[in-house]
Amino acid sequence: MKEVNYIDIAVGVLRRNHQVCLSLRQKHQSHANHWEFPGGKVEQDETAIDALKRECLEELAVETQNWQPLIEIPWQYEQVAVRLHVFITDDFSGEPVGNEGQEVKWFDIDALSGLTFPEANKGILLALKMANQYMISGKFSGVDEALDKFGQALRSGIKLCQLRAKGLSPTEFSEIAKPAIELCHQAGAKILLNGSIQLLQDFPEADGIQLASNVIYEYSGRPISHDKLLGVSTHTDKDIQQALKIGADFILLSPVKETSSHPGVPGIGWDVFSEKVKSISLPVYALGGMQPEDVQIAKQKGGQGVAAISGFWPG
Template sequence: MSLHSYIDIAIGVLKKETKICLALRQKHQSHANHWEFPGGKIEKGETPIQALKREFLEELAVETDNWQPLIVIPWHYEKVSVRLHVYTTDEYSSEPVGNEGQQVKWFEVFDLHQLAFPAANTGILKALQLADKYMITGSFNGKDEFLQKLSSALDSGIELCQLRAKGLASNEFSDIAEAAISLCHQKKAKVLLNGKIDLLAEFPEADGIQLASNLIYEFEKRPITKNKLLGVSTHTNEDIQQALKIDADFILLSPVKETSSHPGTAGIGWETFAQRVQSITVPVYALGGMKAGDIEMAKSQGGQGVAAISGFWPG
């Protein structure tokens, strides 16, 4: 049972190709001169999508459709707790205008980090950076086969991957990491290295680090710079709290289902996954027995999407 009484707010991310529609909060409002994603309070008897359709018509004079879930963010301000139900769509009727006198503008998604937003929007910005499929590299025999499999995965639409190559000699890992980073960037994908944070000093071109749950307790605060992604693997509520303490950009929560690598270990299931996600302010990937067909379920339970080895790594 939550100790907090939340005000539920529907937030809409309106997209036009690679651009996002934002509104500037006015002088008389809290967080004045901060940009925001349009939306508003969910009225009694409304669903989040009904609230979004109403708010966008009132605020921006546009009819919208086909809203898809992105993330749910609980946030505690000094005097109020809100729960942001964030959806995204690219289906709308006309050019948005500031119906209430507010400035409305389109921004490139990768320029959003340069703008001032209310603090509660941090998780939305992170979710917009990340794909709904997070591939973890699996088995391979030699560098050539590794690159062949990685290239095939990237060509199939993978945009975010984790290089996990345990047991390699350091020179073999270096050779593969350099090639993986180069290939991922060539194909417009991001790659995180699984291991200790000092890997970023060795491979500064990597997009970030994926920290195993047994490594996160070494830190009292975020151990890498903000311009790199910090992913954290978690299994328990304690892990989740520590991941948030060190300012993880996103979290992996596992195992959701029983996995071939740990047969006999029951997964937490979707109901527990959804319960844990409710208290997390950053994107969460479901891990453990996941396949592409589980993405819709993960999103419906508040997740960013799914992470997988066998589900995405070519056999």
């Protein structure tokens, strides 16, 4: 396979409360009339963060600091391949202005889906909406215990959940799913259902579906509508490519560490996780032996955060 020569681009998300700062590309530029985040090419002997500080000063007349990693996106356009090194900060001084004649505006994060961006920015928009902790439901002995544990997790700050309840009858699943969805939405959290895409017909209020790696090969394209989230569990490079093919919104990659549920199966480790993430243009969660303290490690390695059962599901 021919090696791709990527141009490194630093991209910065300036955040103020629940808003982000965007610029409108001008008529003489490629992707004219598309909104974009500030940034530019990383020059020789310059780090991505150095480039961001320089570009924000030049483009927007603001001084920035405390940039934190958000996502890294490899993308191949017809004529050029770019690698977007995306960071986020709410630590800046000055009010952004169009120093180069461009229109500059603040937008609510929830309104970004209605704007036009360069295609490579899809992963950025997803990463801004996704939490860095993804709780997968664990063991429970009945409806009351399941809902009690969901409530505990939501009160602790969990904002992204997965209802994974294998072996339940449709009636038993419904008894848990409907109130769990309501609980999550009351807490401002999102919830995905683990299982068949048909579950969205039965529970249209759910925020999406989590597909296991052994079923994704049944599809040749995206199997659900774009107004729902599609998460895909992956273990191999082949799984990852299939997840991208069917239009996943985010990916779970496992096992990063050895887990109690699969003793003796070694994890891929953080270095391999980081290397694999470099080829993925979407948010990626590390799964397998994860604990809350692993979130920052995952983000430093290029991930969105971590997914876990025992790490987040109340005991």
